[in-house]
Amino acid sequence: MADPTAPARFAPRRALAYWRRNALVWRKLMVPSLLGNFIDPTLYLFGLGLGLGALIAEVEGQPYLNFLAPGIIAYATMNAASFEALYSAFSRMHVQKTWEAVLTTPLTLTDVVLGELLWAATKATLAGGAVTLVAAAAGLVAFTAIPFILPVIALTGLTFAALALPMVALAKSYDFFLYYFTLFITPMSFLSGAFFPLTQLPAPLVAFAQALPLTHAVALLRPLAAGSSPAFTTLAVAVVLMGLLTVLPTRWALRRLTRRLLP
Amino acid sequence: MTARSPLPPNRSPQHPLSARDAPSPHPTAAPTSDANPPLAALTAVVKHYGTTRVLDALTFAVYPGECVAVLGPNGAGKTTALRVLLGLSPYEAGHVTLLGHPIPADAVAARQRVGVVPQFDNLDPDFTAEENLIVFARYFGIPEATARARVPELLAFVGLAGKEAAPVATLSGGMRRRLSLARALVANPELLILDEPTTGLDPQARHLIWQRLRELRQQGVAMLLTTHYLEEAERLADRVVIVDAGRVVAEGAPHALVAAAIEPFVLEIHGDWSSVGGIDAFERRLAESLTPLAANGATAPRFERAGETLFCYTTRDPAAALALLEPHPTLTAVIRRGHLEDLFLKLTGRELRDG
Incomplete structure (x- = not known):
């Protein structure tokens, strides 16, 4: 007998079938969903950017509003991925029993979980992309940079979707996710360089910030938004770190979910 | 007997009562004959949850064309047995096959040919009746156009003709159960697995489900159902398997079993x-x-x-x-x-x- 606790292998066609299920729900609720995903960050961008920006002359050689725009893009992407992979996926797993229904078909738990991961990354890309377009329209992001910004947004979305999966695997109710936001997401927002330069932080916190994925997303997006390209080492470190933070939590969550849902 | 005969000759659809009274061609659960392999078979399956032995050398089988009802008190292991059969739950000892595939190794291929009606409705509340069927068909790799073309026929079969655009939230409990049945049929399964298919339904809805299940059996679809309603088992099943504490305590045609013991x-x-x-x-x-x-x-x-x-x-x-x-x-x-x-x-x- 095969190891019953080993998750099934990734089957792209089957994971895509599940991804399409989520995409169809989104299409039916597209307008409120997109508005929610980008109005909030847009308000942050212009509220903070113009309000605080009036008090600040320049940050790292550019107006505060321009400095803030890539930070808000990364922040919006992180939030969209986290909300989708936490609340929406948990709702489908635990409340609606969508996963249970799907598992009686040829789809496996691996297909469902990877379908959720890819869907949350997709939704985060749409949210981050919408904020990018607004920022570009306001002259804060170079239009020519958008094709380079989108892959960074997609990788950021994938990473934060993957980081949320272990929480879904452990959660007994929605309340559990509040810890994740309070203890992880919100502190990271302020330690990532999204809202102000990392150089403002004490040295130990700067070192700590290098371990946070949002820091690396911001480090890639900031030069891109300004029309330049990030240093190769910045890119390499970001891709390796975000890659690891995608693969490892996903694998852990899959094993844990297999034990939980297929006892 | 020819292999995989969809409907054994002693089960004439015109005479359902005499068919029910006829002795089962497979009085024992063990898959003994190579000429007529079982669609589903659990053989001496042992499974524990913690220290509780939920399946205790459980053995039963479903052969082509027949309807088998698994009966047992709460906690007897009925639902666990179905989960094991579908490859959704590991087991420690024994042997399981589903449509000829070893389980759990080949569960994906096996589930391709099985329809499942769950104990609790898990229809997609975000979708209409039609979308529920089409999205489910995708999971089986059925092309969109093929699935869409079959929707009216499937809905009509379960008495939901014209309900394509109805959101699931607007359907009554009985209608949802019927939509669950239509969803289970979306890939033309050879075996239908039903976990308490009429629990919580009113008599009208229950009779409609029974009638449809009989029609499916006449079309050659084999069935494995669990139920608490003994009446349901007597009406639908060629064979009942009574399970207690993870073991089969009696098995046979319902009338013959009753006549022998009561x-x-x-x-x-x-x-x-x-x-x-x-x-x-x-x-x-x-x-x-x-x-x-x-x-x-x-x-x-x-x-x-x-x-x-x-x-x-x-x-x-x-x-x-x-x-x-x-x-x-x-x-x-x-x-x-x-x-x-x-x-x-x-x-x-x-x-x-x-x-």
Whole structure:
């Protein structure tokens, strides 16, 4: 007998079938969903950017509003991925029993979980992309940079979707996710360089910030938004770190979910 | 017998009653014949949850064209057995096959040819009836156009014609269960697995589901269902498998099983026993008047109690004996035929099984 606790292998066609299920729900609720995903960050961008920006002359050689725009893009992407992979996926797993229904078909738990991961990354890309377009329209992001910004947004979305999966695997109710936001997401927002330069932080916190994925997303997006390209080492470190933070939590969550849902 | 005959010749659709009374071609669960391999088979399956042994060398099979009902009290292991069969739950010992595929190794290929109606509705609340079917068809790799073309036929079959655009939230409990049945049929399954398919439905909805399940069986779809309704098993199943504590305690055609283990007459008496000198005294008098002469070859009556209700199982019609005893009008007596429920209670006991 095969190891019953080993998750099934990734089957792209089957994971895509599940991804399409989520995409169809989104299409039916597209307008409120997109508005929610980008109005909030847009308000942050212009509220903070113009309000605080009036008090600040320049940050790292550019107006505060321009400095803030890539930070808000990364922040919006992180939030969209986290909300989708936490609340929406948990709702489908635990409340609606969508996963249970799907598992009686040829789809496996691996297909469902990877379908959720890819869907949350997709939704985060749409949210981050919408904020990018607004920022570009306001002259804060170079239009020519958008094709380079989108892959960074997609990788950021994938990473934060993957980081949320272990929480879904452990959660007994929605309340559990509040810890994740309070203890992880919100502190990271302020330690990532999204809202102000990392150089403002004490040295130990700067070192700590290098371990946070949002820091690396911001480090890639900031030069891109300004029309330049990030240093190769910045890119390499970001891709390796975000890659690891995608693969490892996903694998852990899959094993844990297999034990939980297929006892 | 030809291999994989969709409908054995002794099960003429025109004579469902005689078909039910016919002896099952597979009185034992073990897959013994290579000529007619089972669609689903659990062989000596052992499984624990923690230290609780939920499946204790469980063995049963479903053959092409037949409907098998798995009966058992709560916690007997019925749902666990279905999960094991679908490859959704590991087991420690034994052997499981589904549509010829070893489980769990080849569960994906096996599930491609199986439809499942779950115990609790898990239709997609974000979708209409039609979207529920089309999205499910995708999971089986069915092309969108093919799925879309089949939707009206599937909905009509379950009595939901014209409900394509109805959101699931607007459907009643009975309609949702019927939509679950349509969803299970979306990939033309060879085997339909139903976990308590009519629990919680009103009689009209239940009868409609039964009627559709009979039609499917006549079309050659094999079925494995679990149920608490003994009546449902008697009506639908060619064979019942009674499970208790993860073991098969009885198996066979429902009528043959009842005939073999339950006396033909059942007398149920309840009410105020004080007027007849108490339940014990009444039972003794009834036993004396019913205990037959040895020459009759019949057996002594068997008594059971549930609270203040006395059950008397007897091979002789108890009407005359009952009349002689002239029970007081405060007692209510009912004489009926023995049925599957009596067998079920005899085998699994009358204690409540909570959980």
